[in-house]
Amino acid sequence: MFAYTVRRLLQMVPLLLAASVVIYALLALQPGDPLDELRRQNPRITAEQFEALKRAYGLDQPIHIRYFKWLSRAVQGDLGYSRTYGISAAEYIFVQRLPKTLLLSGLALTLALLVAIPVGVFSAVRQYSLADYAITFLSFVGFSMPVFFLGILLLYLFAIWLPDHIPGFPRFPTGGVPGVLWEDVRSGAVSFGQFLGQWAWHLILPVLALSSLQMAEWTRFMRASLLEVLSQDYIRTARAKGLAERVVLYKHALRNALIPIVTLVGLAIPGVLGGATITETIFSYPGMGRAIFDALVEKDYNVAMAALAFLALMTALFNLLADLAYAVVDPRIRYS
Numbered sequence: 001m002f003a004y005t006v007r008r009l010l011q012m013v014p015l016l017l018a019a020s021v022v023i024y025a026l027l028a029l030q031p032g033d034p035l036d037e038l039r040r041q042n043p044r045i046t047a048e049q050f051e052a053l054k055r056a057y058g059l060d061q062p063i064h065i066r067y068f069k070w071l072s073r074a075v076q077g078d079l080g081y082s083r084t085y086g087i088s089a090a091e092y093i094f095v096q097r098l099p100k101t102l103l104l105s106g107l108a109l110t111l112a113l114l115v116a117i118p119v120g121v122f123s124a125v126r127q128y129s130l131a132d133y134a135i136t137f138l139s140f141v142g143f144s145m146p147v148f149f150l151g152i153l154l155l156y157l158f159a160i161w162l163p164d165h166i167p168g169f170p171r172f173p174t175g176g177v178p179g180v181l182w183e184d185v186r187s188g189a190v191s192f193g194q195f196l197g198q199w200a201w202h203l204i205l206p207v208l209a210l211s212s213l214q215m216a217e218w219t220r221f222m223r224a225s226l227l228e229v230l231s232q233d234y235i236r237t238a239r240a241k242g243l244a245e246r247v248v249l250y251k252h253a254l255r256n257a258l259i260p261i262v263t264l265v266g267l268a269i270p271g272v273l274g275g276a277t278i279t280e281t282i283f284s285y286p287g288m289g290r291a292i293f294d295a296l297v298e299k300d301y302n303v304a305m306a307a308l309a310f311l312a313l314m315t316a317l318f319n320l321l322a323d324l325a326y327a328v329v330d331p332r333i334r335y336s
Contacts, residue, residue, distance in 0.1 A: 120222025266322025
């Protein structure tokens with residue numbers, strides 16, 4: 001497995017290089033350039049001043065020259081500066097924004113797993129029952145509903161309609177994050193319980209919106225996988241030996257049924273990080289996804305390039321981790 005891992009890591013290098021070329025080209029080929037906003041804010045700028053700024057930013061050079069200059073700095077850890085915020089793109093993305101996205105995405109994936117696995121098992125054990133039909137229907141609804149629509153629906157129901165029509169119903173936050181920071185806990189301004197409570201209150205709706213797709217998808221996969229395992233000969237043999245149904249289900253069937261879920265979870269992590277862009281935009285959550293959206297709108301290319309290249313790296317890395325985890329949980333698979 002070590003040789004396989006090393007080989008896959010080496011294969012990531014040209015893959016990430018190709019991804020960076022595509023991302024840089026798509027960003028550079030957008031209509032306009034980063035100086036358009038400056039021209040709109042200062043219409044009195046002269047043509048000479050505008051050309052001087054283009055030379056200062058390197059925008060007067062061909063796209064391939066700009067890319068190789070960016071790549072030479074990036075391999076040294078310099079991802080450039082954010083034109084909008086005046087700090088390094090790496091600090092803005094990985095220090096200020098990424099931890100908030102990891103918190104949101106981690107909670108969403110955890111919730112999806114905690115709901116999907118037991119519900120999928122319940123649906124498989126009670127196949128063709130009324131509960132199974134209800135779970136199947138809700139899974140298809142969750143799988144088919146766009147995240148942006150679900151987010152807007154949750155905001156309307158829990159932040160506007162229900163509080164206005166039901167006396168005493170709590171009004172959920174419409175977005176953002178609480179003003180309580182970890183530094184306030186360290187200074188003693190608020191207790192740890194107050195800190196957790198306020199952050200949990202603000203994250204309920206974004207986590208529900210972001211986890212809905214994985215929750216529905218993994219429920220269906222868990223049901224289908226368990227039904228396939230329960231039809232195997234060794235399960236019939238275990239039942240013929242007189243083992244209790246609970247032992248057959250949880251000791252013999254469930255472990256094998258979870259093998260496909262391992263791959264799905266590994267591949268879903270970078271997808272959730274990228275998919276958080278829509279959720280964070282709807283709920284005004286200051287994470288990496290919202291930073292990507294703002295950077296694309298404001299043509300802050302260094303920020304957008306840093307974030308999108310990081311997502312490409314996470315996709316390749318978690319693809320490898322999913323393959324390795326698959327070999328760990330399934331003894332039939334060997335990468336030697």
